[in-house]
Amino acid sequence: MVRIEALSKRYAAGGTDILALSGISATIGEGEFVCLLGPSGCGKSTLLKIVAGLIPASSGTISIAGRVVTAPGPDRAMVFQDYALFPWMTVVENAEFGLAARGVAPARRAAASAELLKAVGLGEFAAKYPHHLSGGMKQRVSIARALAVDPMLLLMDEPFGALDAQTRFVMQQELLRIWRAYRKTVLFVTHSIEEALYLGDRVLLMTARPGRIKAEIPVASPRPRDIGSVEFARLRAQTLELLSEEIARSMEQEATAAVTS
């Protein structure tokens, strides 16, 4: 279980302080798929990076399975929005990166990556370099790299944000399939309402900066979900209403920032 308690983050950037997150508390159950939804600039990436241990929180704690975490650890892996694959490594080398970093023997690495690349449908492309792949394929490699280290918690920061609508839909279904097969806990950042409601067991809606949790929206309907259903439309309208207020506030903030700077 992941427990986020009273988390705040203040960035000190060139004399001015930016309060990015304020008093975030949430728990994520084992094996749960939680989506983090919020307007642009509300601190979603910041929260994810703190959970990953890449940047420190200003106050508050994060604990995983009862242990407080402040640095990256073997229990977490991350999938970045723009894939963050290493262009100088082949697909299989990228997928094995985490294992190689941990000093896992080549034979065991190869077995693990072969299985995972097959699972994400890239078995044929092991020897290719990332620049030969389409966006969707790159993100599959990035997912394989994350799964390879067998993390308990999978952190995903708008992983499908750069993909076209069709590829995105395919990848969403792929992800759900992988999530079921590998039984990971997932914290998934998005700013698409449909994506959040399609994927998540629960949606955490964030306010405009400073980011707080504005609402928790459980999505009870069984998967695969029908995005054309009345139930989905109702949930979508409800979420949109909540989010719209925050988007308006976020745009207001940006406008004042533009005027004062």
Added chain:
Amino acid sequence: MSEATLARAAPTPAAVRPRRRPSRDFLLGAGTLVAFVLAWKLVHLSRLFPPWAFPAPEQVLGAFVKTLESGELLKNTWASVARQIVGVVLAALVGIPGGLLLGASRDARAALLPICRMVYPIPGIAWIPLAILWFGIGFKSTVFVIFFTGIWPILFNTMAGVTTLDGQYTDVARVYLAPRMFYVRKVLVPGSLPFIITGIRLTYGVGWRVIVGAEMISSITGLGFMIDDARWQLRPDVMVAGMITIAMIGWVMENWAFDWLERVTIERWGMKSQPR
């Protein structure tokens, strides 16, 4: 994500080797070269310069053949190339790790950049008298001069490569718990390679430029020596033959060695911005 996307993304051979130009480009380049030789011949015929100071193209060709036959050209070329290789390799061996350190550590930059910035404007030639005092005439002093002139481009370029490396690569390395040396080997060095290769290219060019000067002063072998020695024998044809040899070796390195290095690394990885 289909085969079609893959085929589109995969570069065609023409894209991989931008220097394989259609013959039009080749003809233009070769045409200019021929025109240059003709103009040279015309100037020679015009007697604008006295013939003992201005060789004709065919005289230079003759000097080539003669120095080749006597073994003089090959011996001196090899002497220069060996010094150049040793000097450049030494510069890379010190400059690349040094640049990685400077790029990765703010403290190292604060401590070392001021002195580097003071030393590097000193022209390579200015080191020669001191190098002769320390190492005597010949191999060592020339290598020293190449090293001291050549280290700066590779050092500063490697540093720039590290400081401009996408921070996300570092985040990935941290998330996946990469140990320090693993990170240096697998992320920092390959990630900075476009800059490192540019640095080596420049180092090579700077070294090749300074070597001739160094050999004129502090050597009794090498192409620089051969050119300078021809002055005493009043043999401008040998001088020009030496100069052309220098140009050709530079051209071969530029167009073959370094381009090859780029092809098997950063071009293969799609990290090279396609030129022109």
